[in-house]
Amino acid sequence: MSGAEAPAARAQADAVTARSALSAAPSLRLGLGDTAVDLVDSHVALPDGSVVLAVDAMTRLGGLLVAARGRPGAVRLDVTQLVPVAVRSRVRAKVRMLGTVRRFDPVSLDSCDGDTLMALLDLPPVALWAVDPVEVCVTQGAGEATTSIAAYRAALPDPLAAVEAVHLQHLTQHHCDVLDRLAALVDPALTATSARVIPVAVDADGIVLRAEASDGHTDVRLPFAQPVTGSAGLAEGLRELLAEAAGRGPAGSTRTTADAERTPAACDLLAAGCYIPSV
Secondary structure, three states: OOOOHHHHHHHHHHHHHHHHHHHHOOEEEEEEOOEEEEEEOOEEEOOOOOEEEEOOOOOHHHHHHHHHOOOOOOEEEEEEEEOOOOOOOOEEEEEEEEEEEEEOOHHHHHHOOHHHHHHHHOOOOOOEEEEEEEEEEEEEOOEEEEEOHHHHHHOOOOOOOOOHHHHHHHHHHHOHHHHHHHHHHOOHHHHHOOOEEEEEEEEOOEEEEEEEEOOEEEEEEEEOOOOOOOHHHHHHHHHHHHHHHHHHOOOOOOOOHHHHHOOOOOOOOOOOOOOOOOO
16 A cells, blocks of 8 residues: 555545444434533434434423534534453544534435434434534544545445444354454464453454453454455355465464353354354
8 A cells, every 4th residue: 555545545444433433333422512411322323424313302402402503513422432342442433523413304314225214213202403524533542533524424334333243242152163263363472372362343344353461452353355245245254264264274272261161152043144154
């Protein structure tokens, strides 16, 4: 990747992160002046990147939204993207959006896909407000980057964002054998000193395994041969990684003693519903 391409790729990745976080997070923090309130299961990200909020217009918060209508950047939305499995250092990214609030226009429904329409129907039966972004910032680690609104609106959430938690938790609870095989693709120097190797992310481009040690951790990305476009493609991506792992020979034990003594729970999904290939 050339020097000119790197910033563009980073900006595109930040835009995807922002869209993914806002679409998949079950909650966000709404800020209006000195007031900040956590909204749970009360927002939906639209295909154009605007965010719909369900807030009763007859409450104090609703009154603040009424007063803020049309004022650019008067509304602040904060979302924290977390690793969806039990590990240390779970914060993956933080997204901050400043936006302009308006009453939600039902005409917008014409541009929504089926999943978005169903998500809107699942919102609490109160007034709906749309927040149009004027500034989007993504913080990862110690770095913060402002994403252009054009790049943010043009980006799409990662195709696995909405189901990532389900797949990672299922993989961890029911397919320790698969994790052991994938660990063969991690640097042996890391696995030799690690208490366990656990998946902490999966997206269109690959799966991330975390080698945890007593004094820290290292995340290793295993890229898929080609980007996947959904859960069905995930099986093929993992199958190709497992084939590569088989070519390198068996991995050493990377689980804690407690993990090694625990018998993995049998997969409770039908073969057609489990996207994790057997080994």
